[in-house]
Amino acid sequence: FFKYVPKTLLPVYRDVVVPLANVLTPNAFELGELVGFTIFNEKDCIRGMDAIHRMGVETVVVTSGVEESQTPDTLCCYASKKDASEITRRYRFRFPRIPGQFVGTGDVFDSLLIAWLDHCKNDVCDAVGHVLGSMQGLLRKTSHYAQDLNKQTIFEVLMIKYENLTVLTDYIRVRIRTPLNHSDQMGLARVALPWRAIF
Numbered sequence: 001f002f003k004y005v006p007k008t009l010l011p012v013y014r015d016v017v018v019p020l021a022n023v024l025t026p027n028a029f030e031l032g033e034l035v036g037f038t039i040f041n042e043k044d045c046i047r048g049m050d051a052i053h054r055m056g057v058e059t060v061v062v063t064s065g066v067e068e069s070q071t072p073d074t075l076c077c078y079a080s081k082k083d084a085s086e087i088t089r090r091y092r093f094r095f096p097r098i099p100g101q102f103v104g105t106g107d108v109f110d111s112l113l114i115a116w117l118d119h120c121k122n123d124v125c126d127a128v129g130h131v132l133g134s135m136q137g138l139l140r141k142t143s144h145y146a147q148d149l150n151k152q153t154i155f156e157v158l159m160i161k162y163e164n165l166t167v168l169t170d171y172i173r174v175r176i177r178t179p180l181n182h183s184d185q186m187g188l189a190r191v192a193l194p195w196r197a198i199f
Helices: 007-020 030-034 043-054 105-119 124-148
Strands: 057-063 074-082 088-096 165-176 187-198
Touching: 007 030, 030 043, 030 057, 043 057, 043 074, 043 088, 057 124, 088 124, 105 124
Parallel strands: none
Antiparallel strands: 057 074, 074 088, 088 165, 165 187
């Protein structure tokens, strides 16, 4: 975070910029910096998202980095939406970890999220599910491309080229619990997630 934003500007982001946002998409580290405590587990994440809601942000999506929720094979994304009647709905999404280091995933995630929120009429659960499916397809293609180049050390750069239009249709298993603080039952959803991406 501080590689791109000087720490001296953090109060400006927290106190001036964040309250103007409708949608915020921090990773766990960025969320921790904004709310003033480390986001290590799901409980911290919920507390952090609630703090962002109190700043006036309607929709919060924590894209990754909640350490205790991750495994060697899976990652977690969290979403929370507070509506006009002050009801908060929270979701956990568990999805496969794709090996490699990718550059540009945050920008792609944010762009897709805004498009899907509009398409899904602000249904954050549906929108994030579509985004994760699109990202899985895109990262798999990027990873396969890097392996085809026989790279010994894989450092995949996520690039979008304008020569070819590829339709990414991916099927992933997304674990969703709604709301996180009211039920211990997990629902397993298998969703078809088509997305058009330019390569």
